[in-house]
Amino acid sequence: MSRLSNAATTMLLGSVLALPALAAPNPISVHVLDQQTGLPAQGMQVELESVQGDGWARISQGRTNADGRIATLYPAGQALQPGRYRITFQTGDWYTARAASTFYPKVEVVIDADGSLPHYHVPLLLSPYGYSTYRGS
Template identity: 40%
Template sequence: MAGWLTTHVLDTARGCPADGIAIWLYRVNGNSHRKIAEAVTNADGRTDGPILPEAKFEIGTYELVFHAGDYLRRTGQVTAEPLFLDQVPIRFGMSEGAHYHVPLLLSPYGYSTYRGS
């Protein structure tokens, strides 16, 4: 069974999906990062398809970088520069051919994630 990766962003401060957030996906090998995909969240806070589809899935270490700063500025949640959270990186491993879902729960001064379904 091949795997795939999905993600979404929820704005926990406002209680809604976070739209318009650019997300970059990197393959990590030691100190080397190689960008392999990018997407932007839609009105539901999700990407329109898997950020890593089955055809490109490989077991390994990855990093999602959520470009949250523009969203936080656009929604008026932050004004001071530099932002406390601008780019939010989440590094994780995928060790089996399965569906991985890595969401970001975002507020201006904190975030969390988990392996979803």
């Protein structure tokens, strides 16, 4: 009987430990790639704002990781509130830190997240004199 209990306990513990992997992803994430070098844009400051009244209110900020990503830009543990969001990539500061210049000191991307999707991913492909963005997956 104790062998069966140990097996059941092991299975239950394994299932509980796997739960975070099954949890819903953060509602908003970003990924920045430097098209000039072909590398991720590590260390870029990014802010997330939402419409509040007649203006914008910052709700989160972060810095891209070694892979150029911020997987959890929306406040952790909160459900996405449908609405308009502005994502500001601080490209000028990022280029300055690399002794380079850019025509775009910041890139602001405004999105409408209506809540029909569980996750909104916003990639930014960047070069000193141009950029492109799209709704990722």
